[in-house]
Amino acid sequence: MHPRVKPALRRGWRDLTTVQVGVTPAHAVVLGPVDPATASLLHLLDGTRGLPLLREEGSRIGLPEGHVDKLVSYLAGAGLLDDTTGGGPSADALRKRPDTLDRLCPDLASLSLVDREPDGGIRRLAARRDLRVQVRGAGRVGASVAAVLAGAGVGQVDVLDGGCVRPEDVAPGGVRAEDIGERRDMSARRLVRRCAPGRAPRRAGPRRTSPRGPSADRVVRAPGAEPPLSLVVLAPRDGLSAYAPDPCPAEPFMVSGTPHLYAGVVEGTGVVGPLVLPGVSACARCLDLGRSERDPAWPRMLAQWRSGRAPAVQACDLALATAVAGLAAAHALAFMDGRLPASAGARWEAAVPGLGWRAEPVPPQWTCPCGAAERSEREHTITEREDTSMEREPHETMAR
Ligand SMILES: [Zn+2]
Structure with a gap:
């Protein structure tokens, strides 16, 4: 082990013997009392020394035996x-690609905050390279989601869409003006290649999807077989299909147990979620049933919106679309990194001009055949917000 104090966290002295590591309540820790010799040792924990050398340095600066x-x-x-040497073979393979790691080092620093294990950050970053994600929709939202996922180290990002790039599809994080008139899937594929920090490795086996994210375990795959999808992001160019998703196109995902996340912009409202974990959290049909229960006119309205002509110009605020894409990609990554993002069992919405994000709970429905309601009743886990870390104050702990 080559220990290093997490480089993402700034250090500051609250008084002569108390050091705070980290700025924000989400990840800051206060250590104390810290004597001068221990403080010197903290500076030596920069990942360049193994434990034997640190013990030598410790005894040289007068620390008692065993203190290091x-x-x-x-x-x-x-x-x-x-641990700058930990993480196993996948992490070692990533370290052998310094150009890729240089591109991803801010992501690695952030992942290392999420995982308390010394090799957790690099392990999760390396695991991203084995993942396969499909993004459906290559408009302002979908193409940007694909670009961010590829740029954040996801090994395989497939984008599906029909037709050719239109001027209104162009976005700073998405397809370019030069692509207008080209096939949408081809230009999105080029975008993904352009954003990816290095080629993905040849895989021995894919990550299997699980309700807590696909990093949980591995399955053996026949050589040359396509890895299963870890996640599908449904980001239709017509945002109505994200706001009021038709359950039928998602039926194959429900049958195969493929997690899927909705994202889009309809009129002046951006939506991210729900993240559907089939049989575990609310699905598109649950969403539809819940709305129909609250508003008896909902099915009639929906039928008119779906069968009527789409507006000649669909509103899509570029900044809102970019924010939606960013949030959707962040939730997708959190899920694939093995966490449960706040879009499982909820949908986040922001409308122009205020743009304050608010969560709309999407509870599973007993009348839906997806089975999430029974499971939720049994476990009481999915609708609970897991991440309450933002409400925590820095916790004080003693160094010795
Ligand atoms: Zn359902």
Whole structure:
């Protein structure tokens, strides 16, 4: 192990013997009391030294025997250490591609905050390279989602859409003006290649999707077989299909157990979610049934919107579309990294001009055959917000 105090966290002294590692309540930790020798040792934890060398340095600066190991294990327990040599073979393979790692080092620093294990960040980043995601829709939202996922290290991002790029599809994070008139799937494929930080490795086996994200375990796959989809992002160019998704096109995902996430902009409203974990969290049909229960006119309205002509010009605020794409990609990555984002069992909405994000719960319905209601009743887990870390104050812990 080559321990390093997580480089993402800024350090500051609250007083002569108390150090705060980290700025924001989500990840900051306060350590104290810290004596000058321990403080010197903290500076040596930069990932360039293994434990034997650190013990030598510790005894040279007068630390009692065993103190180095005690401090390292204490800091690791507090979630403050990275191991610059850990993470296993996939992490080692990634380290052999310094150009790729240079591109992804801010993502690695961020992932290392999420995972308390010293090799958790690099392990998760390396795992992204084995994932396959499909994005359906290559408009302002969909193409940008695909670009972000590829840029964040997801190994395979497939984009599906029909027709040719139109001027209104062009976005700073999406397809380019030069692509107007070209096939949408081809230009999106080029965009993904352009954004990806290096080629994905040849895989021995894919990640299997699970309700807690696809990083949980591995399955053996025949050589040359396409890896299963870890996630499908449904980002239709007509935002009505994200706001009021038709359950029928999602039926194959429900049958195969493929997690899928809706995102889009309809009129002046951007939506992200729900993230559907088939049989676990509310699906498109649950969403539809819930709305019909609250508003008896909903099915009639929906039938008119779907059968009527789409507006000649569909509103889509470029900045809102970019924000929707960013949030959708962040939720997709959180899920694929093994966490449960806030869009499972909820939908996030922001409307112009205020643009404040608010969550609309999407509870599973007993009348829906997806089975999420029974499971939710049994487990009471999905509708709970798991991440309450933003409400935490920095927690104080003792260094010795
Ligand atoms: Zn359902």
